[in-house]
Amino acid sequence: MGPVNGTLVTEAGDVSWLRSDIALAAAARRQAAQLARGICLPEERVARVELCVTEMATNLLKYAHDGSLALRVVRARGNAALECLSLDNGPGIDDVERALRDGASASGTLGIGMGAIGRLADVFGVHSLRGRGTVVCARFWADGQVPAAGPVEAGGLTRPISGEQVCGDTWAVRTVDTAGSAGLLLMMCDGLGHGPLAARVADRAREAFRDSRNTSPTAVLEDLHRGLRGTRGAAAAIAFIDFAGRRVQLSGAGNITALVGTGDTRTGLLSLPGIVGVQLPRPRAFEAAFPPGAALVMHSDGLSDRWKPADFPGLFTQDPAVAAGQLLNQAAVRRDDAGIVVALHRQP
Structure with missing residues (x-):
C-alpha cells in the first residue's frame, strides 16, 4: 500500500482521574464543568454534565468497594465531546436492565438514577460483571450530534x-x-x-x-x-x-x-x-x-x-x-x- 488519504479519527488525550472519597462529587462537578465549558457546551448542557457526574460519584461512594471517575475531552472527526467514565471493583450489578429503570435502587436513594443518566447523555453505556465491577460511560458532544x-x-x-x-x-x-x-x-x-x-x-x-x-x-x-x-x-x-x-x-x-x-x-x-x-x-x-x-x-x-x-x-x-x-x-x-x-x- 502506498500514500494514503485519510483523517484522524480519535486519539488519547489528557485524562483526569478522581479516586473515590468523600470529596469525589464536588471535585467531579467542578472538573467536569470546567472541561464542558472548555469545549463550549451551553450552560443547560453543562448542568446535565454536573448531574451526571454527581450521580456517578454518589453511586461509587454508596455501592462500590473501590472506584474512580475518569473525565476527559475526546475528539473525533473534527468534533469534541466530554466523556465521563465510572469504574469500580465490585460488587457489580445483578440486573442491569432493572437498574436502568426509573426508581430502581439498592438503597432507595439513587438520586436521579442511572436510567436518567442515559437520557441526559448523548451516548451512554454500562457493563457489569457480578462480583468484579462495573463501568458506566456518558458522553456529551459539543454540538449535541453523535458522529455516524x-x-x-x-x-x-x-x-x-x-x-x-x-x-x-x-x-x-x-x-x-x-x-x-x-x-x-x-x-x-x-x-x-x-x-x-x-x-x-x-x-x-x-x-x-x-x-x-x-x-x-x-x-x-x-x-x-x-x-x-x-x-x-x-x-x-x-x-x-x-x-x-x-x-x-x-x-x-x-x-x-x-x-x-x-x-x-x-x-x-x-x-x-x-x-x-x-x-x-x-x-x-x-x-x-x-x-x-x-x-x-x-x-x-x-x-x-x-x-x-x-x-x-x-x-x-x-x-x-x-x-x-x-x-x-x-x-x-x-x-x-x-x-x-x-x-x-x-x-x-
Whole structure:
C-alpha cells in the first residue's frame, strides 16, 4: 500500500482521574464543568454534565468497594465531546436492565438514577460483571450530534502510574482511504519509563503517527522509529484493519499485547523484540481474520495479558470506551502506566 488519504479519527488525550472519597462529587462537578465549558457546551448542557457526574460519584461512594471517575475531552472527526467514565471493583450489578429503570435502587436513594443518566447523555453505556465491577460511560458532544458510526468503531483509555499526573502510554486511530482499500490504522505506544519524559515520547509518537502518509503497518512503524529518534524510545505496535477483506495486520516492536477476540477465543498478533526510536529490527507484519463481531485489543504491559474474552460476556457489544475501561479496570497492573485501544467490528 502506498500514500494514503485519510483523517484522524480519535486519539488519547489528557485524562483526569478522581479516586473515590468523600470529596469525589464536588471535585467531579467542578472538573467536569470546567472541561464542558472548555469545549463550549451551553450552560443547560453543562448542568446535565454536573448531574451526571454527581450521580456517578454518589453511586461509587454508596455501592462500590473501590472506584474512580475518569473525565476527559475526546475528539473525533473534527468534533469534541466530554466523556465521563465510572469504574469500580465490585460488587457489580445483578440486573442491569432493572437498574436502568426509573426508581430502581439498592438503597432507595439513587438520586436521579442511572436510567436518567442515559437520557441526559448523548451516548451512554454500562457493563457489569457480578462480583468484579462495573463501568458506566456518558458522553456529551459539543454540538449535541453523535458522529455516524462506521463498520468498525475504536476508542481507548490511559491511566498514569500512581503518583504521576501524566501517562507514558498513548494510542491513536486514523482512517485509510485509497483506491485499493479502506480501513483503520491504530497505534498503541508505551514510552519507556514513567512521568513527563515518557509522556514526551508518547506525544512524539502521536505526532509521527498523524504525520505518516503510509498505510502498511511496517511502514508506519518505521515512520514512528524515525520520529522517536533522540528520545528514550518506546514499545509500539501499528495495526491496519481492512474493511473489505475483514482482516487485520499488525507490526510491532517491544512489549505490546495485540489480539483479536471473537466470542470466547483469542488470536494473538506478535510484536518483535526491539525499542522503537532506538533499535528497531526489520519490521514484520502478522495477520488474522477480523469478522463481524470481532474485537481488536492492543494494550501495554500496564495490563496483564492473561485475560480471556470469555471472562467478559457481552463486553464487545458495548461502546469501545466501555470495553477499554472494563479491560483496564479488571486487568491493569497497579504499579505501572496503563494504556489500551479497542476496535470493534459491528455486526451488520
